[in-house]
Amino acid sequence: MRIVLIVVFLFLTSYAKGQELGIVKNGKHSIKLIKNASNYSLLYSDIKSGENNLFLFPKIESFYNIIIDGFNNTKDHLVIVKAINDTIIKLEYKSLKGVKMVKIRQNNLQTNSFGVSTFFSKEDMITLFEQS
Secondary structure (H helix, E strand, C coil), X not given: CHHHHHHHHHHHHHHHHCEEEEEEEECCEEEEEEECXXXXXXXXXXXXXXXXXXXXXXXXXXXXXXXHHHCCCCCCEEEEEEECCCEEEEEEEXXXXXXXXXXXXXXXXXXXXXEECCCEEHHHHHHHHHCC
16 A cells, blocks of 8 residues: 555646647547656546546657557557556547547556546547647
8 A cells, every 4th residue: 555655646746847839639638748857658547536646758749659659550459569567558549430540558567456448549649748
């Protein structure tokens, strides 16, 4: 329990000190790109709980390329990425009404927590990262 509280505290302090670089809204849900002292984070609203979840990654260019490259595959597919702090990120790509979309599924192995974003388009992701 003490470890969970420490991890939550670290997440909150890194978010509180971070600089918001971009935001995209999809109805009542949103996703934000944040620059922290030594890394970046994506903060998104969870579609199940409505709460905000975040995960950290070290290099903005690498993560951006992974997300955008996923839109190039014509079939629905899943890309799995290991982020900072034992967090597994699953980028779920699906075509919805002829438009390729991505949904973020997060599994933090340290805190045994899960999160799911709403779907975002390629244009949403480009807009989010271009603001940085």
